Amino acid sequence: MGASRLSVMDHYFQMEMYGLNARMDMLEGYTTLGWLAAKTSRIDLGLLVTGVTYRYPGLLAKIVATLDVLSGGRAYLGIGAGWYEREHKGLGVPSPGIGERIDRLEDALKICKQMWSDDDGPFEGRRTQLAETLCVPQPLRRPAIMVGGGGERRLLRLVAEHADAWNYFTGAGVDGVKHKLEVLQGHCDAVGRDSATIKKTLRPCCMGAPTIRTRWSRI
Numbered sequence: 001m002g003a004s005r006l007s008v009m010d011h012y013f014q015m016e017m018y019g020l021n022a023r024m025d026m027l028e029g030y031t032t033l034g035w036l037a038a039k040t041s042r043i044d045l046g047l048l049v050t051g052v053t054y055r056y057p058g059l060l061a062k063i064v065a066t067l068d069v070l071s072g073g074r075a076y077l078g079i080g081a082g083w084y085e086r087e088h089k090g091l092g093v094p095s096p097g098i099g100e101r102i103d104r105l106e107d108a109l110k111i112c113k114q115m116w117s118d119d120d121g122p123f124e125g126r127r128t129q130l131a132e133t134l135c136v137p138q139p140l141r142r143p144a145i146m147v148g149g150g151g152e153r154r155l156l157r158l159v160a161e162h163a164d165a166w167n168y169f170t171g172a173g174v175d176g177v178k179h180k181l182e183v184l185q186g187h188c189d190a191v192g193r194d195s196a197t198i199k200k201t202l203r204p205c206c207m208g209a210p211t212i213r214t215r216w217s218r219i
Helices: 029-039 057-070 086-092 098-115 153-162 175-192
Strands: 005-006 044-045 076-080 144-148 166-172 200-202
Touching: 005 029, 029 044, 029 057, 057 076, 057 098, 076 098, 098 144, 098 153, 144 153, 153 175, 166 175, 175 200
Parallel strands: 005 044, 044 076, 076 144, 144 166, 166 200
Antiparallel strands: none
């Protein structure tokens, strides 16, 4: 039918701020993707996006590598800083402040890239230390990385440094999106990266509206 990528949310409770009841069904994301991997053969699979607080980063790298192997090389990693406080408190998941969550996001991106490489040595990050980054079996291909979020100082810098794609969940309108793209361009210039190598995607801030995806070549 022309679709190339299938994603599901990474939440434990449905979101009341969008008029939903927290007691409505919400499946765990990576378990759902494992089921989808068995039911499909060509479409890429990932979460839009993984909350960095929900899984230790070494375990996350192993989960995504396993999904890639079992799906025949169709996994991608969507990841962001996380935000839904009720589900954190409800299931006893620590929810630190935004600065620490961004630190953990940076660590997770670096850990995944190291674990999906030939380097199985230790890792020393801002918030995370791993004695070894062993991941066997390796992914069949290095999963593409999508970072979700719009933080201008640090998050978009991480997009420029590590991501193959960026997703922005917005109600800010065209001008707001253009501004974020300009900020991302500045970070790409600072790290010496061609921003055209980053796929840009947009999720309108309206539950129930269709996801709009486009690729900008210039503003």
